[in-house]
Amino acid sequence: ILNVEQSPQSLHVQEGDSTNFTCSFPSSNFYALHWYRWETAKSPEALFVMTLNGDEKKKGRISATLNTKEGYSYLYIKGSQPEDSATYLCAWLIYNQGGKLIFGQGTELSVKP
Amino acid sequence: GAVVSQHPSRVICKSGTSVKIECRSLDFQATTMFWYRQFPKQSLMLMATSNEGSKATYEQGVEKDKFLINHASLTLSTLTVTSAHPEDSSFYICSAIGTVLNQPQHFGDGTRLSIL
Numbered sequence A: 001i002l003n004v005e006q007s008p009q010s011l012h013v014q015e016g017d018s019t020n021f022t023c024s025f026p027s028s029n030f031y032a033l034h035w036y037r038w039e040t041a042k043s044p045e046a047l048f049v050m051t052l053n054g055d056e057k058k059k060g061r062i063s064a065t066l067n068t069k070e071g072y073s074y075l076y077i078k079g080s081q082p083e084d085s086a087t088y089l090c091a092w093l094i095y096n097q098g099g100k101l102i103f104g105q106g107t108e109l110s111v112k113p
Numbered sequence B: 001g002a003v004v005s006q007h008p009s010r011v012i013c014k015s016g017t018s019v020k021i022e023c024r025s026l027d028f029q030a031t032t033m034f035w036y037r038q039f040p041k042q043s044l045m046l047m048a049t050s051n052e053g054s055k056a057t058y059e060q061g062v063e064k065d066k067f068l069i070n071h072a073s074l075t076l077s078t079l080t081v082t083s084a085h086p087e088d089s090s091f092y093i094c095s096a097i098g099t100v101l102n103q104p105q106h107f108g109d110g111t112r113l114s115i116l
Helices: none
Strands: A005-007 A010-014 A021-023 A032-038 A045-050 A056-060 A060-069 A071-075 A086-094 A101-103 A107-112 B004-007 B010-013 B019-025 B031-037 B043-049 B069-071 B077-082 B089-099 B111-115
Touching: A005 A086, A010 A021, A021 A107, A021 B089, A032 A071, A045 A056, A045 A060, A045 A086, A071 A086, A101 B043, A107 B069, B010 B019, B019 B089, B019 B111, B031 B069, B031 B077, B043 B069
Parallel strands: A010 A107, B010 B111
Antiparallel strands: A005 A021, A021 A071, A032 A045, A032 A086, A056 A060, A060 A071, A086 A101, A086 A107, B004 B019, B019 B077, B031 B043, B031 B089, B069 B077, B089 B111
């Protein structure tokens, strides 16, 4: 069974704290890993598409790393702000399946001012 | 960026009713659209993949006669929940991609379906 796991399920931090969470995925037949940010009452928004082992991507205060050999990716948020409050989803792109993704359960981040 | 519109955002209806949900790509041609269902506190579960002009491919355990998917054009896919029952109450969300498979999916806002 192909499984994508995220931890923790939820996280409560204070404004200004830096935080990180984990996505674990199957290491065999790796093709790509996606990260999305999902704010309440909005649609999920793509953050990163990661393909290469050792890759690190950055978007403002958010960055992500990828280890395809051991099957994990970390998402980091530096100096969290209340507007970072959202659910962060990772999704594993299934090889040769027409773009199908397997999603983790998400990490729900709440940043208190 | 690419925009996907999903309508309606919320539906409340009686048991036995059929409900149609539309997913439109507004500014790009969606070669492939995906339909997901989400139960509370769970991940997005892929229900089916639809490609323009061909039959949808359903995931294991998804009843194709219950969840009818049509992808008649490069900008529109519809999901019809036929003869809906309370157990079909859920959050349904679509996404779309163009011709490049390894690109982010563009999501609609989702539809909250409640069957009384």
